[in-house]
Amino acid sequence: MGQTTEPDFLSALSAADVRRLLAHAEERRFRGRETLFRQGEPIHGLFLIREGTVKVSQLGPDGNEVVMRLAGPGRVIAAVAAFAQPERFPVDAKALDNVATWFWPRPAARELARELPAFAAALTHEISCQTQGIQLRLRELATERVPQRLAHILLRLAEQAGVQDDGAVRIDIPLTKQDLAQMTGTTLFTVSRLLSEWAEKGLVEVGRARVALRSLEGMRRLAAPAQRERG
Amino acid sequence: MGQTTEPDFLSALSAADVRRLLAHAEERRFRGRETLFRQGEPIHGLFLIREGTVKVSQLGPDGNEVVMRLAGPGRVIAAVAAFAQPERFPVDAKALDNVATWFWPRPAARELARELPAFAAALTHEISCQTQGIQLRLRELATERVPQRLAHILLRLAEQAGVQDDGAVRIDIPLTKQDLAQMTGTTLFTVSRLLSEWAEKGLVEVGRARVALRSLEGMRRLAAPAQRERG
DNA sequence: CGAATATTTGATAGCGTTCAAGGTACGTGG
DNA sequence: CCACGTACCTTGAACGCTATCAAATATTCG
Structure with missing residues (x-):
């Protein structure tokens, strides 16, 4: 990474x-x-x-x-x-x-x-x-929120260790939620919650020490800087 | 730093x-x-x-x-x-x-x-x-709260650029609250609030783009504690 | 003195941690 | 092959830290 x-x-x-x-x-x-x-x-x-x-x-x-x-x-x-x-x-x-x-x-x-x-x-x-x-x-x-940071981490991991797997990009490294938390600067609870939520939306697939990205598109949107109101 | x-x-x-x-x-x-x-x-x-x-x-x-x-x-x-x-x-x-x-x-x-x-x-x-x-x-x-981080930053700055000044250690670099915030990973508002609070307790002296540590002891206490867990 | 820069302080909301309580996969030894 | 212990994971509830926004004030400098 x-x-x-x-x-x-x-x-x-x-x-x-x-x-x-x-x-x-x-x-x-x-x-x-x-x-x-x-x-x-x-x-x-x-x-x-x-x-x-x-x-x-x-x-x-x-x-x-x-x-x-x-x-x-x-x-x-x-x-x-x-x-x-x-x-x-x-x-x-x-x-x-x-x-x-x-x-x-x-x-x-x-x-x-x-x-x-x-x-x-x-x-x-x-x-x-x-x-x-x-x-x-x-x-x-220092500047991003947890979801944005986690998305960045996952995209980087996919680029680094991604393997095509049934229409998704599986991260070919056994990473626990705890590991991801320690990379993102958050807790394993928050990681678990976010991944569950994203899984429901079809963005990712998660398992025990396993993550696969189902929509790089969607992940990039989550990683992109937060939109600001203009006025 | x-x-x-x-x-x-x-x-x-x-x-x-x-x-x-x-x-x-x-x-x-x-x-x-x-x-x-x-x-x-x-x-x-x-x-x-x-x-x-x-x-x-x-x-x-x-x-x-x-x-x-x-x-x-x-x-x-x-x-x-x-x-x-x-x-x-x-x-x-x-x-x-x-x-x-x-x-x-x-x-x-x-x-x-x-x-x-x-x-x-x-x-x-x-x-x-x-x-x-x-x-x-x-x-x-990733692991510390804002006050603890800010205390660490200030101590490090004092060590790096501290000059004795009327019983306090003045940090001999013009740093705005904004600068300190960008070093600490917070906002200038929070930095201002914390320094005001610490100034009232006699731990620091602050001015426009100026900080001096009046009690290294106290700062170390702020930098050290927090017996929290994560990881 | 006026303009630009820096700072203070209050009010508010919400993100994310913390704590608790199960639930689920895994592998190892019997 | 099954049972059991260990690690890993999920979800809920509640609270508190900190960001955010707004507005007024202070300091410096040309």
Whole structure:
């Protein structure tokens, strides 16, 4: 989520560079609900997702949790690990389904970033896209109402992970109402209510940890800025 | 705001690198309310702020505006200009007071980033700090109530631009209630009401585009509590 | 001084959270 | 394969925070 459906991270690199990178990578797999790393832990390396989806969230002191982005195949997690600064993960990363990754321990990542400028450049690009995605979220959260925000989130998810399914676009990521709430900045109750309402109108289909958009048209109307009276 | 009061950008570089960089920089000055660049414009270069404060905000389609961060002396704006990607500014930058900057046209910045690895590294660091700051804001916006958020903002501003002033910490940036509202994710009315209330309790002093914290203690109490749950 | 900008305050309505109380799908072990 | 525990979901009711609108006031600056 957030960044506008970028091409696979590796596609920006030459075949030679890719070979070089993968030679130093270890494969790591995670099952749904497993943790890739926890907020506050020392940064030990970076991940490139090959399959599955990872929920990257930030935890608050009161135990609340806000999703920063969902990272799917071709996306990098903890890209900053390749550069100097942060000592510890500022966010939490959990697998939503079965996830396959390449992993580079931090020293190797640093080394490779120094030797392969294209790798460093691609990582920087990755980081800036994340920033933009989050800025967009911040603006939406600050200026839009819940229904509008939820509609935006769903449209973005459909673009990112939508699969055609019986005349609807199913979001191919298992997301609970709670997850959607943490992405939208609301409660699971409000999400449930809104989706029920939209389902009645035929705009969406919902199930347990499942959403499909039946009318992109209608969703876009809900996501559009609220109409103002003129006078 | 946002990033945790980082040291001056140039302090991470060697004297030789700094000399080299400044040799290619042009000085640019702006008066209060002047625009450094507009959202949507082609990115023409990057700025290092020497004096003054710049408001970096994102505009929405309905004309609403949300402040992403305030950048003061030692901070870089549009750091991405030194790297490949974005074609256009994703945000708007306006001077809040008189601002003095070094400016590097994009081609020069790219060239320098290639030649001076420490420069590229420092820019990357700058970008990651921004990201973290915005992530923090996003979490606060999603989970905290207006008073708590406003208190957080004020404390952060005090840390970033506070000057001792007659037993209070004055925030040395001209910020209207509107500005504060756009940082907090609320309306200028609510900001006005809250500050009036806090002023009566002796926690703050307010004036036209002026805020001073009289009790950091009290502000921290307002920023901390709320044992609510969500997530 | 006049114009533009910034602020205060009240009244009102409504969105969305909170709390409570079931209901429903899922997968795991017996 | 069934039963049971766990997670997930739905819906109602009520309240309170905050946006909204309106109008008057204050401050700054040219």
